[in-house]
Amino acid sequence: MELVEHAPAVRRALPDPVGRALAATAVVDASPDPYAPGHWSLRAGSKVGAVAVTVPGSAPVTVRVTPKVPVVRLFFLLGYSLVGNRSWRDGEVDVAEHSDLVPALAHAVERQVDRALRQGLLQGYKDTEESALVVRGRLREAEQIRRRFGATLPVEVAYDEFTTDIAENRILRTAVERLLRLPGVPRAVRRRLSHQRARLADVTAIVRGQPIPEWLPTRINARYHHALHLARAVLDGISAEHAPGGLRIDGFLFDMNKLFEDFVTVALRQAFQTMSPGHSVRLQDSHHLDEAAAIRMRPDLVLYGPDGAPCSVVDAKYKAEKRGGYPDTDLYQMLAYCTALDLREGHLVYAKGNAPHAAHQVRHAGIVIHQHALDLDQEPTGLLAEVEDLARQLVNTPRV
Structure with missing residues (x-):
């Protein structure tokens, strides 16, 4: 089944156990059609990738969710979020001709693992x-x-x-093993992944449920860095569950909400470090709305001035759900942030969709809430230039 991220719901014939499994695991929004027994209404949200649902006695049902962002651009967002600087360029990860996420991911990981291991396994x-x-x-x-x-x-x-049985090699071995079990990996890529698994045969794979071992980037393991970043994304995105009655779900999913949030906050932090070293940034910084400190808030990004006081606040929102524009609930949330942090302006950052930039003056409060839209379907240089323009506005945000 082919679905598109945040597209309208479609009706499909599905065995009831499969429909219930999709609904329970939140892979997609799934609900039975009351007027057509054996049919389910399916709507993809922000999770993209592919999952295979297997019911005993029947062939697996594969659900593929295609991102609206081109796959090559998605990998730029992913790489920049993971590495945190401009050294991860568009095209750094080779996705070949693959336009679907899972084949592109499997191809990219295999190529990076191959480059990492060309000089032999790290010891x-x-x-x-x-x-x-x-x-x-x-x-x-x-x-x-x-x-x-x-x-x-x-x-x-x-x-x-x-x-050779060290953390770096174990992460690569486990990522290769799990990619080989994913639905939709092309035969040629699967064959090359099997070759990489053979090169890592003496390395212990990480058992599902065990913590992923930590590794530190150094000059010695520099040739592994890109492969390890991608491998970690594979391990974080793998979904596999066993349900009662032999039902099994295997797959890989990216949460575009999280990916966009990570990109925006990391890119803004990088921009601040370049243009205003006197400022500092905290991600997911904890604050409280009330005097009794009972209601906790965690804005995606808070910018602090040289004096240590908050000077700007940002929340990243990948998808505007409201057909006519941005959701009102986002405005209420940002108003709370501005009030608690004693700021005159707040900034919501969206992926460009159905509404342009907007600014709202809150009555009786003297607070302005800005809603920005980043165009993800452009070259990385243009996208990062938009982020830098936004960073300049944030540095100059006045306090109450």
Whole structure:
């Protein structure tokens, strides 16, 4: 089934267990059609990608949600959000001729993994604890007493092992494994992914449910950086669930709301660092609306002046749901932010859609709420120029 992000609902014939699974997991908005048994009304929201729903005894049903933003532009937003600077350029990630998200993602990850591994697998030291017949490293005395009750062998030891089974390789191996299980990966890409899995055969994959190991960018692992950023996006976006009765859902989904929010806040922070080093930025900064500090608020971005006081506030909203313009609830939310932060102006940033820039003077409050629209369907240089223009306005926002 092919759906388009935020497009009108469509009616499709679906087994009821599949429809209920889609509704329960919020992959799409799904509800049974009261006038046509066996049919469901499906509407894609901000999640894009593909999921396969398998019901015992029937073929998997694959639902693909296509983003409105061109795939190559989506990868620019993703890369800029992950890396946080201009070193991630449009075209840095090769998506070839793929126009669908999952094939493009699988192709991009495979190409980046291949580049990372061309000089061989990175090696590093790994903390290892085990039972051994010879002493290696240091003796774990407490474990020896607790587990061996005075026996001399085997010995509980701990040592640093120089190995390829390190966090960086484990993340790449796990991302490759999970991409191989996704629906919609082209055969040629799947074959190349299998080759990368073979190169990482001696590396331990991360078991689902385990935390993703941390890694630090250094000069030594520099050739891995882009591959690791993409691999982490794969691991964060993978969705797989087992439901009662053998129902299974596998897939990959990007939340465009989160992706847009991350891009806007990271790009603005980068712009502030360049044009006004005296200002500081906090993302998802915690504040309170009331004097008793019972109602917490978390604006996407708060800009602080050289004196440490808030001077501007931003909230990013990917989709304007209201057909005639921006949602009123966003205005109420921004009014609360401005009031609590003692600001005369607030800024809502949308992806360009059905409404242009607008500014609203709030009665009896002296507060102006601006609604900006970024055109995502343009070259990155133009998009980042729009962000820089917005940053200049924010730096000059007056206080109450």
